[in-house]
Amino acid sequence: MKKCFISMLALGLALSLGACSDDGENPGSGTSGEETITIGVAMPTQTSERWIADGNAVKEGLEALGYRVDLQFANDDIPTQTQQIDQMITQGEKLLIIASIDGTALTSQLQSAADKGIKVIAYDRLIRNSANVDFYVTFDNYKVGVAQANALLYGLGLTDKAGAKKADAPAGPFNIEIFAGSPDDNNAVFFFDGAMDTLKPYLDAGTLVVKSGQTDFEQVAIMRWSQEGAQKRMEDLLSSTYSGGKDALAGVLSPFDGISRGIITALQPAYGTTMADGLPIVTGQDAEVSSVKLINDGVQSSTIFKDTRKLADQAVTAAKAYLAGAEPTANNTDTYDNGVKVVPSYLLEIDTVYKEDIKPLLIDSGYFTEAEVEAGVTS
Numbered sequence: 150m151k152k153c154f155i156s157m158l159a160l161g162l163a164l165s166l167g168a169c170s171d172d173g174e175n176p177g178s179g180t181s182g183e184e185t186i187t188i189g190v191a192m193p194t195q196t197s198e199r200w201i202a203d204g205n206a207v208k209e210g211l212e213a214l215g216y217r218v219d220l221q222f223a224n225d226d227i228p229t230q231t232q233q234i235d236q237m238i239t240q241g242e243k244l245l246i247i248a249s250i251d252g253t254a255l256t257s258q259l260q261s262a263a264d265k266g267i268k269v270i271a272y273d274r275l276i277r278n279s280a281n282v283d284f285y286v287t288f289d290n291y292k293v294g295v296a297q298a299n300a301l302l303y304g305l306g307l308t309d310k311a312g313a314k315k316a317d318a319p320a321g322p323f324n325i326e327i328f329a330g331s332p333d334d335n336n337a338v339f340f341f342d343g344a345m346d347t348l349k350p351y352l353d354a355g356t357l358v359v360k361s362g363q364t365d366f367e368q369v370a371i372m373r374w375s376q377e378g379a380q381k382r383m384e385d386l387l388s389s390t391y392s393g394g395k396d397a398l399a400g401v402l403s404p405f406d407g408i409s410r411g412i413i414t415a416l417q418p419a420y421g422t423t424m425a426d427g428l429p430i431v432t433g434q435d436a437e438v439s440s441v442k443l444i445n446d447g448v449q450s451s452t453i454f455k456d457t458r459k460l461a462d463q464a465v466t467a468a469k470a471y472l473a474g475a476e477p478t479a480n481n482t483d484t485y486d487n488g489v490k491v492v493p494s495y496l497l498e499i500d501t502v503y504k505e506d507i508k509p510l511l512i513d514s515g516y517f518t519e520a521e522v523e524a525g526v527t528s
């Protein structure tokens with residue numbers, strides 16, 4: 150780009166910037182004069198910290214291998230994302246890494262990609278209803294749900310950290326409420342199923358009671374994982390079912406830190422600022438720094454850490470394989486049926502984070518600094 154700009158000045162030609170574009174049919178030249186390949190990376194939103202971290206980590210990893218990266222965020226807006234992907238294809242980008250907003254909305258984009266021989270890697274969220282998803286990198290999403298339910302049970306004193314029933318467990322019954330993620334995100338169903346399968350024996354035994362009676366996915370799902378949507382649902386539940394907060398509520402299963410923050414905001418006026426003050430146990434996911442601060446401060450009970458650095462690494466490794474004409478290595482070839490085919494996948498492991506795990510898992514690994522956790526923001 151710089152070289153191009155200088156030559157424009159030198160020649161005094163009124164070249165359009167487009168002629169020097171980073172992303173056209175003729176990708177910019179590297180210093181060696183070889184073609185530089187551009188990879189399109191489509192992320193859903195910048196309102197959640199995790200996707201910013203994912204986007205940056207994928208970009209850095211690909212750039213370190215010498216690829217050029219077109220990283221786009223879509224403000225959780227489906228038309229914006231489809232348009233971004235259309236443009237990546239038109240611009241001749243050689244491979245796409247996509248974390249979809251609505252996993253069912255990209256069929257025609259993926260068909261155009263396939264027609265041009267562009268490989269598509271689904272990033273963390275499965276793209277559904279298309280034969281043209283080549284590979285999927287994600288975490289073990291069912292296990293995320295199991296871990297969230299276990300964190301709720303542990304927080305209530307019913308199990309140990311490994312999920313084994315405690316001999317001196319309180320009899321309960323404990324009132325709980327259930328939240329799930331966005332109905333258009335395939336992961337939300339995996340999280341919900343893992344959690345509900347784990348809670349079922351306790352619900353069947355009457356140790357746990359969902360006082361609102363709302364236990365179907367459709368009743369508890371929060372569109373677009375919205376923090377405001379979760380706060381509103383929790384406020385409505387308090388008025389409809391808990392006498393505005395006068396009745397006991399022991400815990401809330403939350404699938405995502407943003408949803409957890411909405412739930413906590415709704416609960417605090419009625420139950421207290423921290424768990425020590427009487428705030429119910431609230432779970433989470435993603436180890437977002439603002440929620441890690443809440444865990445450190447005794448407000449949120451736990452989160453699930455999905456190391457975005459490792460996921461980005463897997464996406465980069467898969468991209469590198471495809472661009473070298475090889476197949477990436479899958480470690481799962483039977484779980485993720487997208488409605489048309491089972492997509493070969495690479496699943497990563499997750500960790501549950503309670504207050505005492507913040508240092509070993511998040512600070513010592515360099516994910517956050519101690520100061521960032523204390524401030525609740527990344528620097």
Ligand code: BGC
Binds near residue numbers: 274330334406435455
């Ligand atoms: C991801 C979760 C995330 C959620 C909301 C899901 O697809 O797997 O890690 O919490 O989206 O962004």
